[in-house]
Amino acid sequence: MSLGNLVLIGVALFAILGAVGAFTIAFRRSQIDQPVDLADPTAGVSSETLKADKSMSGVRVEPLPVPVVEETVDEVEVEVEVEVEVEVEEPELVSTAIRVVETQRVVEVSPEEAGVTRRQFFNRAMNVTFFSFLGIMGINSLAFFWPKLSGGFGTDVDAGALADVKKQVFASDGSIIPLFVPEAKAYVVPAPANLSEQYIGKQVETDGLMALWQRCVHLGCRVPWCGPSVGFECPCHGSKYSSVGEYFAGPAPRNLDRFTVEIRNGRFIIQTGNIIQTARAPFMTVKYPQGPSCIGASTTSEA
Ligand code: FES
Structure with missing residues (x-):
């Protein structure tokens, strides 16, 4: 047998096997496409599978009845929450850095930081007012207690030119009119020719004049001059003094x-x-009294 004959025989066998295979595949497809009997549980199962499953031979499984439930569907309002994803673009790092720098610039020039806050303003105003009040009170107190070094009571008081003072004290008719000096709270009166030894060496007289304190030595009332009696008479409790301030009557x-x-x-x-x-x-x-008293009290000395 030649090689050519062997090739022809092989090709013929190959063609026969191919034809058998194609026929088998077409037959199988024709079986699958046929309608399936739903009452038969083995319907559609291949013959090979049925042959392999010997335990199931002769058993018929009836399909379970499916209960039918009639449901009444009411209208139900269903709230549907819809989540929407929104893509937020994150600021770029470069723009954030620029924004921070701008904010810092605003803070630097803000009056809250660079100047004074409202609370600070009121606190400082109250402090200034309080300490100003204390300062004024302190100055006034110091001025009140500070001794007068010039002018006013407690210092040397200029009563005027000596000639003028004498002209006012010694009237032209020979009477006496004490000169009251308000700043010294004193009466300028004529000094007696025979000055009492009580006053010798005490510099209470000069050039025929003396200065009497207007304050009564009893309880401090102001003692007025009484022209008719030519002396000083206290209206508070009736103390009386001569024109040179010597005690005559009273407490x-x-x-x-x-x-x-x-x-x-x-x-x-x-x-x-x-x-x-x-x-x-x-x-x-x-001599005292030289006339009627101004206060109507005793005109005789109690000494
Ligand atoms: S105060 Fe002058 S008599 Fe009393």
Whole structure:
């Protein structure tokens, strides 16, 4: 047998096997496409499978009845939450950095930081007001207690030119009119020719004049001049003094107090810082009273 004959025989066998295979595949497909009997559980199962499953031979499985439930569907409002995903673009790093720098610039120039806040303003205003009040009170208190070094009561008071003072004290008709000096709170009166020994060496008289403190030595009332009696009479409790301040009557414990005096550059100076106190006069160096009393009290001396 030649090689050519062998090839022809092989090709013929190959063609026969191919034809058998194609026929078999076509037959199988024709079986699958046929309608399936739903009552038969083995319908559609291949013959090979049925042959392999010997245990199931002769068993018929009836399909279970499916209960039919009639449901009444009401209208139900169903809230449906829909989640929507929104893509937010994150700021770019470069733009955030720029925004921060801009914010810092605003803070730097803000009055809240660079200036004064409202609370700070009110706190400072209250502090300034409080300490100003304390300062003013302190200055006023210091001024009140500070001793006067010039002018006013407690210092040397200029009562005026000596000639003018004498002209006012000694009236042209020979009467006496004490000169009241408000700044010294004193009366300038004529000094007696026979000055009591109580006043010798105490500088209470100069050039025929003396200065009496207007304050009553009893309880401090202002003692006015009484022209008719030519003396000083206290309206508070009736103490009476002569024209030179010597005690005459009443509860006063001593003569009227007086100040040292001097003539300085032709002017009569009352040294109100030097107060001279003397006991009740042992005798009157001037006549008192010379007329009716102004307060209607006793006109006789109690000494
Ligand atoms: S105060 Fe002058 S008599 Fe009393």
